[in-house]
Amino acid sequence: MGGDLPRWPLANVYTGCMIGSHGMVSIAEAVAKGQAGKLNLTFVYGLMKATGTTPRRNGGRPYVADYLKHGYVPSEDDFEAASLTLAYSFDDSAIAAVAAHLGLDDDAAHFSARSKSAYRALWSPADALMCPRSRGGALACPSALEARTPYPLEKNYTEGDALQWLWFVPHDPEGLVALFGDNASFVAKLGGFIADSRTPAQGGKWPYGTVLANGWCVPET
Numbered sequence: 001m002g003g004d005l006p007r008w009p010l011a012n013v014y015t016g017c018m019i020g021s022h023g024m025v026s027i028a029e030a031v032a033k034g035q036a037g038k039l040n041l042t043f044v045y046g047l048m049k050a051t052g053t054t055p056r057r058n059g060g061r062p063y064v065a066d067y068l069k070h071g072y073v074p075s076e077d078d079f080e081a082a083s084l085t086l087a088y089s090f091d092d093s094a095i096a097a098v099a100a101h102l103g104l105d106d107d108a109a110h111f112s113a114r115s116k117s118a119y120r121a122l123w124s125p126a127d128a129l130m131c132p133r134s135r136g137g138a139l140a141c142p143s144a145l146e147a148r149t150p151y152p153l154e155k156n157y158t159e160g161d162a163l164q165w166l167w168f169v170p171h172d173p174e175g176l177v178a179l180f181g182d183n184a185s186f187v188a189k190l191g192g193f194i195a196d197s198r199t200p201a202q203g204g205k206w207p208y209g210t211v212l213a214n215g216w217c218v219p220e221t
Helices: 023-032 041-053 064-070 081-101 105-120 173-179 183-196
Strands: none
Touching (some): 023 041, 023 081, 041 081, 064 081, 105 173, 173 183
């Protein structure tokens, strides 16, 4: 793999596709659960840090240079820039966790701070969405209809829409809640997201059944 962590195998073949480098998250989880005893973590961490700081052929961050420069992936780089930023942010939290485990306090603080600042750079208070941001700093939020247009019809987020990607901050749920201003606003948004995924007969807003991927989420049956 050219010295990089694997990203996405398919049928036992390395594909190099999918955004981010979430193998890092598996490593961080193994560390957290005390299951990384057989790993050479110093070596593995070196690969993780390299992926998070330098352009690498198979590293999973083709726009890492701009991510470091701007604190997010600019929309000029890629039409899925918002999803890429959120993915890089999540992976930064994994780098921080492994660095902390190894006693690399400066690295841990750096990557932890970056994992929290990157997703916040996409936040639009007016729209309550994570939106693509240009190099100049302008946000380009989707319309209400576009925000719930499902994959594959939606073209500006990776295999999902703006409503679905809004929640992709698994490493800092408290920080995501804080963006909404208070717990009640967050719960109302999340509750509406779930409720609207139901059919009109069930009191929701999704009339297409399983013909298309649901523009909100897949409800329990």
